[in-house]
């Protein structure tokens with residue numbers, strides 16, 4: 001993932017995603033343990049999980065007490081989602097349709113979709 005200024009502002013979500021990209025799935029208790037050892041607060045870990053769930057990038061419960069439940073990477077659109085600009089965006093929690101920050105007016109998201117479309121088209125032409 002390219003490191004931009006905005007991505008540095010939401011490092012926990014990006015770190016959590018990086019961990020899940022490596023492991024694909026993990027027990028929630030283990031996930032909380034890893035990040036709490038790094039000094040992260042439980043509520044912030046929970047929020048980072050919720051953000052990834054809202055983006056449909058993972059599935060599973062986010063409660064620390066849910067013990068054995070796994071958080072799994074959801075292969076919604078494939079590897080390209082690693083570069084989704086929303087993941088590390090400073091405005092992610094304020095962004096929504098009709099809001100000041102919105103997907104319909106976002107150049108970064110539009111460029112990402114355009115690149116994704118181009119890559120898909122190239123792949124189709126190669127097949």
Ligand code: SF4
Pocket residue numbers: 085086087089090091092095096101102103106107108109
């Ligand atoms: S749509 Fe744009 S402004 Fe909204 S979270 Fe994604 S990158 Fe940020």
